[in-house]
Amino acid sequence: MHVPDGFINAPVSAAAGVVAAGAVAVGLRGARKELDERTAPLAGLVAAFIFAVQMLNFPVAAGTSGHLLGGALAAILVGPYTGVLCIAVVLLMQGVLFADGGLTALGVNITVMGLVTVVVAYALFRGLVLxxxxxxxxxxxxxxxxxxVSVPAAATAFTVIYGLGGTTDVPLGKVLTAMVGVHVLIGIGEAVIxxxxxxxxxAVRPDLVYGARGLTTPLKLRVDGELVDATPTARPVARPAGAPVPGAARSPKKLWIGGVVTALVLAGFVSFYASASPDGLEKVAADQGIDSEVRPHAAADSPLADYGVKDVSNARLSGGLAGVIGVGATLAVGTGAFWVVRRRRTAAEAA
Incomplete structure (x- = not known):
């Protein structure tokens, strides 16, 4: 659902940019409370993983494909504030390096694919968990x-923005019906992923999943007819030398390495087999005539434009290299950004 340049007029694009900038600013502030020394490195990994999976377009109808938006996934894994930042990093890297999603439409994309999906998904997720x-x-x-639910919600948000600043004269009802219809199908794929x-x-590290925090409840004992928290025994328990202490924080290193390898394999190899059909927004835009005013991307001459490496003739190798570069760049930028956020939290706590 990457909106290109030309779909939305300049004033509304600028207004969406202000909304997106505000969301990022709030995200930076809120992420300080969500990230700690173990989860901060994982936030960069989540951004890189979402970048990789977004390269895997899956068919949803005749001549139409879909791909992960990632807002729900990011919010549940690392928290809603950090989730908005993850999607913003992904969209920035895609727009600047790969000419995917317009640069003047970056605010629209962050608002629709980042802010709306995260807010809707996390609010619904928390309500269900309760x-x-x-x-x-x-x-x-x-x-x-x-x-x-987050995917058709994003499609509805795009329709509202199009109704405010669309550059073509297409009935809003037709746009809404087409967008929500196809994105309900895409939402099923998003939900499964x-x-x-x-x-x-x-299954392996529930302690690292933000949405699963507090999942385990303390053991209760009935004393004199009342339930009280069980206290751990003070008697030392014999353990083999080098065995981990129960309850001690485990390093997320293995999960991080496994996630990076998975993202590289998905982007560098599996992406070659992704559907070549246009995604939901592209299909609706072509069918309804929304794309008549689309403008060439400012980064169309990028060496990595359209997820291929310039001057590499082999399509499999070109796409694979572009995917690996994208994962690496997103991981580096995301990890660096979240490390800075974490450092600010540490500095504030020390003050």
């Missing part, structure tokens, strides 16, 4: 529903 049993399965079920990813991480 009413469902406190189990890991409830987290995955809630992530499925939240991701599913989000549920599987969240479920995989929760």
């Amino acid at each position: 009413v469902l049993p406190r189990t890991r399965r409830s987290v995955t079920v809630a992530s499925f529903v939240a991701a599913l 989000t549920m599987l990813t969240v479920g995989a991480v929760v």
Whole structure:
């Protein structure tokens, strides 16, 4: 759903840019509370992983494909404030390096794909977690529903923005029907990817999933007819030499390495087999005539434009190299940004 230059007029694009800048500013402030020394490196990984999975367009209807938006996934894994920043980093890298999503439309894209998806998905996710049993399965079920709803919500948000500043004269009702219709189907794919990813991480490291914090409740004992928190025994327990202490914080290094390798494989190899059909927005724009005023991308001559390396004739190699470069660049920029946010939190706590 990357909006190109020319779909939305300059005043509304500028207004969306102000909204997006405000969302990023709030995200930077809120992320200080969400990130700690273990989760800050994972936030960069989440951004890189979303970049990789967005290269995997999947078919949803005849001549139409879809791809992950990632707002729900990011919010559940690393928190809503950090989630907005993750999507903003991904969209920035895609627009600047790969000519994907207009530069003048960057504010529109961050608002639609980042802010709307994160707010809708996380609000719904938290509501479901509160009413469902406190189990890991409830987290995955809630992530499925939240991701599913977030995609047509983003499509509706785009339609509202188009109604305010669209550069073509297409009836708003037709745009809304077409956008929501196809993005409900895309939302199913988004929900499956989000549920599987969240479920995989929760299965091995639930302590690193922001949306699963507080999942386990303290052990209760009934004393004189009342339930009280059980206190751990003070008696030392014999453990083999070098064995981890129960309850001690474990390093996320293995998860981080596994995630990076997975992202590189997806972007560098699996992406070659992605659907070549236009995505939901591109299909609707072509069918409804929304794209009649589209302008060439300012970075169209980038060496990595259209997810290929310039002057590399082999399509498989060109796309694979572009994907690997994109994952590496997104990981570096995202990790650096979140490291700075974490350092500011540490400095504020020390003050």
